[in-house]
Amino acid sequence: MFKKGLVLFLFLLFITSAVYAADPSPWTKETTYGSKAWAKFKYGLSNLGFGWTEILSRPFDSVQSGSVYDMVMGLPYGLWNGLGDTLGGAAHLLTAPVTSLDIPLPDGGIDMAELKEEK
Numbered sequence: 625m626f627k628k629g630l631v632l633f634l635f636l637l638f639i640t641s642a643v644y645a646a647d648p649s650p651w652t653k654e655t656t657y658g659s660k661a662w663a664k665f666k667y668g669l670s671n672l673g674f675g676w677t678e679i680l681s682r683p684f685d686s687v688q689s690g691s692v693y694d695m696v697m698g699l700p701y702g703l704w705n706g707l708g709d710t711l712g713g714a715a716h717l718l719t720a721p722v723t724s725l726d727i728p729l730p731d732g733g734i735d736m737a738e739l740k741e742e743k
Contacts, residue, residue: 649716649726650735657723665720671713671733679706705730
């Protein structure tokens with residue numbers, strides 16, 4: 625029983641430390657309630673739709689870098705980000721009307737505005 629409680633405590637400690645260390649989502653920069661809710665909805669929809677692509681793109685980018693460490697860590701990092709972005713996107717989508725709640729995503733999630741600026 626003690627081991628289960630310790631594992632649960634360490635897991636919650638790990639998750640909460642990652643949440644506090646994360647940057648705020650890009651939609652939090654909006655000023656009015658309506659624009660925040662709409663931006664949060666779009667952000668959630670883009671992460672729900674395209675978050676899974678991190679599972680493929682992170683390992684590919686890691687192999688392109690040529691570093692052995694990057695090659696080894698590419699797949700777990702991609703799985704973590706892909707699942708986190710997809711599930712976090714669903715959470716943002718469902719909680720869009722609650723603009724006081726920001727759920728941090730791994731590496732800031734997928735922001736379509738950033739992708740438009742890169743081109």
